[in-house]
Amino acid sequence: MENTITDRLKALTTLQVLDSKLDEIHRLRGSLPEEVSDLEDDLEGFETRKRRIEEEIKSLNNDIKERKARIEEFSGQIKKYEEQQMNVKNNREFDALRKEIEYANLEILTSEKKIRQYQDQIEQKKELLEQTTLQVDDKKRELEEKKKELEVIISDTMAEEEKLNKRIEAAAKHVEARHLNGYRKIRQNMRNGLAVVSTDRLACGGCFSIIPPQMHIELKQRSRMIYCENCGRILVDESFFNEVEEEGLPA
Template identity: 45%
Template structure:
C-alpha cells in the first residue's frame, strides 16, 4: 500500500466519501434504536432506586420492631419494680418511707405510660411504612414489567443490527487509517458541527448536498477536477463531484448488501 502522503487527492476524496457513507449507515442503525438504550438505562436506575428504597424501609421496620421489644421489656421491668415497692410498703416503719416508695411506684407507672405511648407511635409508624412499602412494590412491579418489555425491544433491534454495526465500525476504522490525520480531524469536526452528520457531500444541481447556496461554476469545475480538497464556504463541508459520489455509492451499496 502507498504511503498516506503518496495518495492522490482523488483517492483521498473517494476514501473520505466512502468513510462518510459508512458512518452515515452507522448513524441510520443507531437512529433505529432511537432513545431505547437511554430508556432502558433510566428504567434500570429507577428499578435499582425502588429496590434500595424498599430495603431501607424494611431496615427501618426492623429498628422499630426492636424499639417496641425494648419498650415492652421496660414495661415488664417497671411492673416488677412496682410489685417490689408495693410489697416493701407493707413493712415500712414510718410515713416518710411509705411516701418515698409511693413516689417510686408513681415514677414507674409514668414510665409504663410513656413506654405504651411510644409503642403506639411505633405501631403507627409501622403501619405507615408498610403502606409505603406496598405502594413502592406495586411501582417496582410495574417498572420491572416495563423494563422487561423495553429490553426485549432493544435486544430484538440489537440482534438485527449489531453484527452489521460492528462490521461497519471496523470498516470505518480501516478507512480512517488510510486517510491523513489532519483530514480525519477536519472530517470529525465537521460531522460534530452539522445536524445530520454529513461532513462530505456531493454537488447536486449546482449546490452542495443539502444546501440551497449555489456554488460558482468555476468552483464546480475545480471540484470535478479532483486536484484539491474544496469545502463549501457556507457549511464548511468537504465537496465531491456528483460522478464520484455515484461511483462510490454503488461500490458501498454492494459492500453493505454483503454484511
C-alpha cells in the same frame, strides 16, 4: 496513502457512506440504550427507597420491643414496691415507695404512648412500602421489556455492525491523518453525522446554502478540497457518491 485530490475525496466519500450505514443501525436502536440506562437508574432508586423503608420498619419494631421490655421491667418494680409498702415502718418509707411507684407508672404510660406512635408510623411506612414495591415491580417489568427490545435489535444488527466497523477501519487507512482528523471533527459537530456531502441544485447538501458558481466549477474539476463556507462540511461532486456505489465498498 492516497496522492491525488480525486483519490482523497473518493476515500473520504467511501468513509462517509460506511459511517452513514453505521449511523442508520444506531438510529434503529433509537433512544432504547438511554431508556434502558434511565430505567436501571430509576429501579436502583426505588429499590434503595424500599430497603430504607424496610430498615425503618425494622428499627421501629425494635423500638416497640424495647418499650415493651421497659413496661415489663417497671411493672415488676411496681409489684415489688407495692409489696414493700405492706412492710414499711413509717410514713417516710411509704412516701418514698409511692414516689417510685408513680415514677414507674409514668414510665409505663410514656412507653405505651411511644408504642402507639411507633405502631402508627409502622402502618404509614407499610403503606409507603407497598406503593414502593409496586413501583419496583413496574420498573422491573418495563426494564425487562425495553431490554428485550434492545436485545432483539442488537442481535439483528450485530453482525452487520461488526462488519461495518471493520470496513470503516480499513477505509480510514486510505485517508491521510490530517484529513481523517478533520473529517471526524466535522462529523462530531453535525447532528446527522454528515461530514462529506454532495451538492444539490447548486447548494450544499448538508445545510442547503447556495454555493458560488466558481466553487461549483471547481467541484466538477476536482482540483482541490472544498469546504462549505456556511457549515464547514467537505463538499464533493455528486459523481463521487455514484462512483462509490458503483465500484462497491471495501469488504
